[in-house]
Every structure is written in structure tokens, then in C-alpha cells.
Amino acid sequence: MPRIVKRPDDRRNEILDAAQALFFERGYERTTVNDVIAQIGISKGGFYHHFSAKEDLLEGITARLAQDAVARVRDILEDPSLDALTRLNGFLARSRQMKVEDAPKLRAAFDVVFRPENLLLYHRINAASIAVMRPVLTGIIAQGKTEGVFAVPDPEAAAEIILHLGASTHDAVARTIAAMGTAEEDAAIAALDRRFQFQGIAIDRILGLPDGSLTIVEPGFTRAVMTAR
Amino acid sequence: MPRIVKRPDDRRNEILDAAQALFFERGYERTTVNDVIAQIGISKGGFYHHFSAKEDLLEGITARLAQDAVARVRDILEDPSLDALTRLNGFLARSRQMKVEDAPKLRAAFDVVFRPENLLLYHRINAASIAVMRPVLTGIIAQGKTEGVFAVPDPEAAAEIILHLGASTHDAVARTIAAMGTAEEDAAIAALDRRFQFQGIAIDRILGLPDGSLTIVEPGFTRAVMTAR
Numbered sequence: 131m132p133r134i135v136k137r138p139d140d141r142r143n144e145i146l147d148a149a150q151a152l153f154f155e156r157g158y159e160r161t162t163v164n165d166v167i168a169q170i171g172i173s174k175g176g177f178y179h180h181f182s183a184k185e186d187l188l189e190g191i192t193a194r195l196a197q198d199a200v201a202r203v204r205d206i207l208e209d210p211s212l213d214a215l216t217r218l219n220g221f222l223a224r225s226r227q228m229k230v231e232d233a234p235k236l237r238a239a240f241d242v243v244f245r246p247e248n249l250l251l252y253h254r255i256n257a258a259s260i261a262v263m264r265p266v267l268t269g270i271i272a273q274g275k276t277e278g279v280f281a282v283p284d285p286e287a288a289a290e291i292i293l294h295l296g297a298s299t300h301d302a303v304a305r306t307i308a309a310m311g312t313a314e315e316d317a318a319i320a321a322l323d324r325r326f327q328f329q330g331i332a333i334d335r336i337l338g339l340p341d342g343s344l345t346i347v348e349p350g351f352t353r354a355v356m357t358a359r
Numbered sequence: 360m361p362r363i364v365k366r367p368d369d370r371r372n373e374i375l376d377a378a379q380a381l382f383f384e385r386g387y388e389r390t391t392v393n394d395v396i397a398q399i400g401i402s403k404g405g406f407y408h409h410f411s412a413k414e415d416l417l418e419g420i421t422a423r424l425a426q427d428a429v430a431r432v433r434d435i436l437e438d439p440s441l442d443a444l445t446r447l448n449g450f451l452a453r454s455r456q457m458k459v460e461d462a463p464k465l466r467a468a469f470d471v472v473f474r475p476e477n478l479l480l481y482h483r484i485n486a487a488s489i490a491v492m493r494p495v496l497t498g499i500i501a502q503g504k505t506e507g508v509f510a511v512p513d514p515e516a517a518a519e520i521i522l523h524l525g526a527s528t529h530d531a532v533a534r535t536i537a538a539m540g541t542a543e544e545d546a547a548i549a550a551l552d553r554r555f556q557f558q559g560i561a562i563d564r565i566l567g568l569p570d571g572s573l574t575i576v577e578p579g580f581t582r583a584v585m586t587a588r
Contacts, residue, residue, distance in 0.1 A: 291527050
């Protein structure tokens, strides 16, 4: 069989694709570098040309996911006509991919990332996303402060706190996933909905906005994601 | 040498002490069950009588740390004379052990838990602490709502969000530790101090309190911890 020579970037992405699929399926702990090599059928030398350890794969995957997240909000950031509140609402909706149409894809990802054995994966993805998003959100909050709409002493600290609030729903989402298919299903979905509503109010208040200024999830989103197959 | 027979609880705690020391020193990933067994010189059977896997050790350690945290706030919770704001300020101070006198011990723990390789350990300790503290903080916030001082639609969601804010300072603390001994030391300490001030304001606002009602750290605390040896 002729050896297929790929461009380095293609090969690197192919390795990351395989590692991401395995980490999400088996968990980070239970996947070895040899599993990744076997999955795509490359040589050890070919692998180690791009990555020196399993840890590098996790770095590469989280960096790619974070870049994707920035790409999803780029048009909102670059539109000069938007005031800070509109920009922030757009940023929150896009960066969380919280569109009802994405529900089935999102549900599959949730099922994996919220498994207890994937806690490190969850926090690494979250930390990489926060590192990329912090300057972006800081810029939006500074704009709102200049416009006299947001009342915050320190836009960068506010950005860091707001981005970390995302992780505060981890346990509530995990509880709701666990309740699906049981008698508590409806109550769990309603509880998670209320949780997201309050998250929006918490961010309003941190920025000195009236309650209800920001929307974290669209109406019907929680049910759509949780019941998607 | 005569075999020393210990009470089961003593033995269990001795195993957890050894595991905790090794996890904090080498990191969770790099410690094996055999390392723990070798450290205290017990038989494999003696170990597996108490724990079935390394994961159980982490569970046991985080449960112990969380129980210690509740014990530190018990008198504040049980004193019927305290209004909710006084109780909450006491709770925040105690549960974070943010007393200047504890600085050297706290600094040693920080150096370990904030190492990148201990990220899973950090988040597991944090999650166990949040699970134990959530009902406690929910009770204090519900009291404040009844007293008409806190303006929160959902005390339980507010408690969960406020407890998660603790983890939002993880990166800021890690950055400050990394800056110690460099030319940026003073600036990093001042930045972390401002970060803690804003954290207090964020909690004030989430609870509908005037800015400055709650104190997260005592004056001089950040410098005392960061320069302690």
C-alpha cells in the first residue's frame, strides 16, 4: 500500500480528532497514547513528531475548542454598531452555543463531558475557554463601563468571575442528566431552567444592570437539550 | 516485632493521612496505591480492607476536608443571636480559613494544590466542600431573605453560585504564586487583593446588598499568605 504523506497540519489535526474522540468516549485517564496511534494507524515516530505526551494532546484539543469558541463570536465583536449590552447578550448566547437547533449535538457532548470520570477534561476545556475569552469579555465590559451602562470597578475581574460562573452549573446539569428517564425528569428540567434564569440575574447584578437585562438561555432550551436524542 | 492492631478508624485515618501527604507532594496522578501501602508499611490485605481503589482514597480525603470545613463554622451556625449578614460574614471568613495567623500553613497548602498537575485534586476538594457547604449557606441566605435584608429569588441557586465563585480565583492565585520572588511580586499581590475585594462586591450584589457589606479577606491577608515561609 502506498504511504500517504499528509501535510503536517492535516496530520496534527487528524491525531487530535482521534484523541478527542477517544478521550470523550473512554475518558482521559483510560486512554493511552498507544490507543490514539492504533486508532489512526500511524507510526510512533509520526505521532511523536507532533506530540511528546498525552498531556500535549489535551493541550491541543482544549486550544482548538477555545479557538472555535472565539470564531463563533467574531462577528459580534467586530460589528462597530453594537452597544455593550447587545454585544454581551450576543456573546453569552453564541459562546455557550445555546441555540435550540444545536440541541442533539450539545446533548451528546454533555453526556460525555459531564461524566464523573471526565471531570479533569471538563475543567481543562473550561480553563482553556476562559483564558481565550477573558480579554474578549473584558473589552465588552470596559465598553459598557465607558457607555455608563455597566457599574463595575474592575472590568477584568468582572470578566473572570462571569466566565467562571459557567462552571457553577456543572453539578446542576449533571443532576439533571441523571434524572432523565426517571419520575423526577420534569422537575429536574424545571429546576435547571430556574438555575439558568438566576445565573442571568447574578451576571446582571455583578455588572450593575437591572434584573433580566441578560439572557443566558433561550426559552425551551433546557428541555430541548435534555430530551434530544 | 509484635503486630500492632489498631482500631479500624485509626487505621483508616492513618491510610488517608499517608495518601493525602503523597497526593499533595507528588500529585494524584503520580501516586499509586502501592506507594501508599509502602509509606505506612501495612499489608495489601490491610489496605484493601478499608479501600478498594485509589479513587476511594481521594473520596475519603475530600470528605474529611469537607467535614473539617463544616466543623470550623459550627459555632457560627448554631448561635441563635446572629442576624444573617453577621452569620454570612463569619461563615465567609471561617470557611476560607482566611485568618492572617494561619498564613504559613495556608501558603504551604496553596503551593501544592495550585500546581498545574494537581488540578483534579483542587477541583475534587472544591466539589466536596461545595456539596457540604451548599445546605449550610442556603440556610443563611434563606434567613437573610426572611429578615428582608437579602433580595434573592432562589436561596439555593444563590448559595451554589457564591460557593463556585471561590474557584474563580484559582488562576489569579496561581498567577500570584508564580510572580513571587520576581520584580512583579508587589504588583501581583496588589492585583490579587483587588481581585478579592471585587469578589466580595460580586457576592454583595448577587444577594442584593450594598457594595462593601461582605468581607472576603482581612486587610493584609494576601501579603501575609504570599510572603509566608
